Amino acid sequence: MSENIKVIAFDADDTLWVNETYFREAELEFAKLLAKYETANKIDQELFKTEIKNLKHYGYGVKGFVLSMVECALDLSNYQINQRTIEEILKIGKEMLEKPIELLDGVEEVLEKLQEKFKLIVATKGDLLDQERKLEKSNLSKYFHHIEVMSDKKEKDYKKLIKHLDIESSELLMIGNSLKSDVLPLIEIGASAIHIPFHTTWIHEEVTDDKSSKSNYITLLNIKEVTSLL
Structure with missing residues (x-):
């Protein structure tokens, strides 16, 4: 990393x-x-x-x-x-x-610590209105510089994001649960990534062991472990 x-x-x-x-x-x-x-x-x-x-x-x-x-x-x-x-x-x-927002264990605690040292953003796929609604209901907005709702999460999409942020690829770290969307494209463009698996993954987001084993990224069991790395 x-x-x-x-x-x-x-x-x-x-x-x-x-x-x-x-x-x-x-x-x-x-x-x-x-x-x-x-x-x-x-x-x-x-x-x-x-x-x-x-x-x-x-x-x-x-x-x-x-x-x-x-x-x-x-x-x-x-x-x-x-x-x-x-x-x-x-x-x-x-x-x-209309589902309530159920934060995963340790999320707010980690965001609170990381915002002191880094610029934090949300980079997610989905419907803009729905994701903005969820962010507002989560009460996490105060921790983020901005929310980026992306039509897809491929290498070209992340390159666009990096250009928008006016940083180098090496200055971006992505944290997410999907190897296909949140990890592998970042490694390909020279950014860093941390994979935190969720117990259920949409089949469309799954990747072969061969693809994942060749990539240099960190896997954690819980988001709370992030603070000990940064």
Whole structure:
């Protein structure tokens, strides 16, 4: 890890607060609604395919997820799905957007210590309105210089962020739960990264052991361990 870090960027979902758990719960509810048409496993597979296909249209976040659920329901039911079921799908989405913010263990304590030495930002994917809402409800805004909601988290996206921050790649440290989005792209562009796994990871964010083993990054079990490294 670089010794001249000036900016620490934090992923938001499943790094600062719980998120993926709510998607898994929503998928279970969705499977129950469509149980008369397909098995739970098939529904799950088809929903994932629909989500991936729609990323280029809707991006990441709850709203795109809901639209994909509706599309998947129409497809699996051969357009026989009734209006009440569509309403139930929309209800699942609204409930997701209204979930309370559950901070992960040690988050605020770590941010409080790090803000004394570094500029802190949030660098996350998702829907802008939803991520701003979550940040406000989390009461963590006071610790961050700004929030950067990115359409994606690939090398080119991080290069843009670094240019915007007016720093060198070596002066950025990213902390997140996704190897694919929060770690590997940073290592490729000469920045530093800390991986803090969350117990549930969306399959789209998983990477092969071969890819991860060739990269130089730090893995911690809890965000509280960050302060002993910096």
